[in-house]
Amino acid sequence: MxxxxxxxxxxxxxxxxLTNLTFGKLPEGVSRYDGSxxxxxxxxxxxxxxEAADMGFWAINVDTMGWSIVLGVLFTWLFSxxxxxxxxxxxxxxxxxxxxxxEFVDDxxxxxxxxxxxxxxxxxxxxxxxxxxxxxxxLIPVDWIPFIASEMxxxxxxxxxxxxxxxxxxxxxxxxxxxxxxxxxxxxxGGFLAELSFQPLGKWMLPFNLFLELVGLxxxxxxxxxxxxxxxxAGEMIFILIALLPFWAQWVLSVPWAIFHILVITLxxxxxxxxxxxxxxxxxxxx
Amino acid sequence: MxxxxxxxxxxxxxxxxxxxxxxxVWPPITAALAERKKKIAEGLDxxxxxxxxxxxxxxxxxxxxxxxxxxxxxxxxxxxxxxxxIIEEAKDKAVEEAGRVKAAxxxxxxxxxxxxxxxxxxxxxxxxxxxAEKILEASIDEKAHAKLVEKLAAEL
Numbered sequence: 207m208x209x210x211x212x213x214x215x216x217x218x219x220x221x222x223x224l225t226n227l228t229f230g231k232l233p234e235g236v237s238r239y240d241g242s243x244x245x246x247x248x249x250x251x252x253x254x255x256x257e258a259a260d261m262g263f264w265a266i267n268v269d270t271m272g273w274s275i276v277l278g279v280l281f282t283w284l285f286s287x288x289x290x291x292x293x294x295x296x297x298x299x300x301x302x303x304x305x306x307x308x309e310f311v312d313d314x315x316x317x318x319x320x321x322x323x324x325x326x327x328x329x330x331x332x333x334x335x336x337x338x339x340x341x342x343x344x345l346i347p348v349d350w351i352p353f354i355a356s357e358m359x360x361x362x363x364x365x366x367x368x369x370x371x372x373x374x375x376x377x378x379x380x381x382x383x384x385x386x387x388x389x390x391x392x393x394x395x396g397g398f399l400a401e402l403s404f405q406p407l408g409k410w411m412l413p414f415n416l417f418l419e420l421v422g423l424x425x426x427x428x429x430x431x432x433x434x435x436x437x438x439x440a441g442e443m444i445f446i447l448i449a450l451l452p453f454w455a456q457w458v459l460s461v462p463w464a465i466f467h468i469l470v471i472t473l474x475x476x477x478x479x480x481x482x483x484x485x486x487x488x489x490x491x492x493x
Numbered sequence: 494m495x496x497x498x499x500x501x502x503x504x505x506x507x508x509x510x511x512x513x514x515x516x517x518v519w520p521p522i523t524a525a526l527a528e529r530k531k532k533i534a535e536g537l538d539x540x541x542x543x544x545x546x547x548x549x550x551x552x553x554x555x556x557x558x559x560x561x562x563x564x565x566x567x568x569x570x571x572x573x574x575x576x577x578x579i580i581e582e583a584k585d586k587a588v589e590e591a592g593r594v595k596a597a598x599x600x601x602x603x604x605x606x607x608x609x610x611x612x613x614x615x616x617x618x619x620x621x622x623x624x625a626e627k628i629l630e631a632s633i634d635e636k637a638h639a640k641l642v643e644k645l646a647a648e649l
Contacts, residue, residue, distance in 0.1 A: 262495075265495070278509075373499065376504040
């Protein structure tokens with residue numbers, strides 16, 4: 207178990223594994239984990255324990271950003287490498303693999319989204335592969351990377367970016383922005399507002415309609431973000447709980463859970479992608 | 494689990510990855526896929542065409558063979574006919590030749606027979622005269638009896 211000196215209790219172990227490595231500015235007057243008090247003007251530092259809450263919005267989860275960017279770069283590197291040497295002749299094994307994924311995504315997009323938009327398919331591909339890779343970090347034994355990190359002097363390391371609500375919400379909000387953008391682009395601002403106001407009960411029930419439609423609209427990104435976050439967070443939590451068992455008994459539970467989790471990982475990436483395509487199709491369709 | 498700047502950082506990273514994917518990943522790969530699809534379709538087409546061509550060629554070959562056989566049969570028949578004709582002609586010619594040779598031989602024979610007869614006739618007359626001379630022991634007036642002897646010789 208990763209620790210910064212001495213043994214940890216179970217709850218300390220769990221909360222340690224669920225804490226991001228947050229870099230931000232601690233405001234003046236906050237007492238720190240080691241008992242000192244932040245001096246005048248505040249201080250820029252990595253948060254320890256509950257200090258991240260004191261940093262407020264202007265802090266960044268370095269581990270989430272780092273791992274997600276590393277995985278995103280891995281994805282773009284692999285796929286662009288294949289794209290550069292893509293041949294219409296006999297494909298190599300890497301190209302074959304990449305083509306399989308692309309055709310899978312393309313089939314899904316074509317069956318759901320029936321308009322012309324050169325961005326939907328690459329967007330779906332990015333969502334699917336990126337989320338899949340981020341989720342896959344869950345299959346790395348929970349202690350390995352945090353242990354290496356703590357040996358290197360990094361106090362916290364949460365390796366699965368999708369167990370951070372910021373990551374899932376960031377993507378969901380981007381998708382939400384696209385929904386609103388394309389709704390207005392397709393229907394005009396008036397058309398978009400009319401759609402929100404005059405359905406489903408006609409113009410005499412406008413406030414009620416507006417309330418209903420706005421809830422429906424905002425439920426989209428929130429459900430996207432929370433579904434992915436909740437699934438991955440729960441999965442991660444179970445891995446951590448399993449890791450609390452004696453080392454010789456862990457495999458009895460962790461192996462079946464990991465195998466089941468392969469399904470969850472793929473399924474969540476797939477659901478996020480499909481829902482994005484569905485929402486974009488809805489933004490294009492007139493109701 | 495605090496909402497912080499990470500949410501914006503993630504959105505930016507997401508945006509960059511999507512744009513990158515849209516520019517450098519999606520178009521080349523889908524183009525390659527479309528190209529391969531076209532190639533395969535063309536290949537199948539060509540195979541179909543080749544098969545059709547093969548069938549046509551086979552039919553043509555059979556037809557040619559049949560024609561060849563027919564022609565050969567016709568030529569053989571003609572040759573046979575011609576051979577028969579030549580034999581007939583040769584036969585006719587031979588018969589004609591044989592006739593001519595026979596006629597020539599007959600004519601010569603006749604001529605020789607006549608000649609022999611003439612000779613014989615002359616000798617018979619002489620012999621008869623000689624004989625009669627002997628018998629009569631007297632000379633016979635040749636002129637008086639010439640008519641009688643000639644009559645005798647003519648009867649021979």
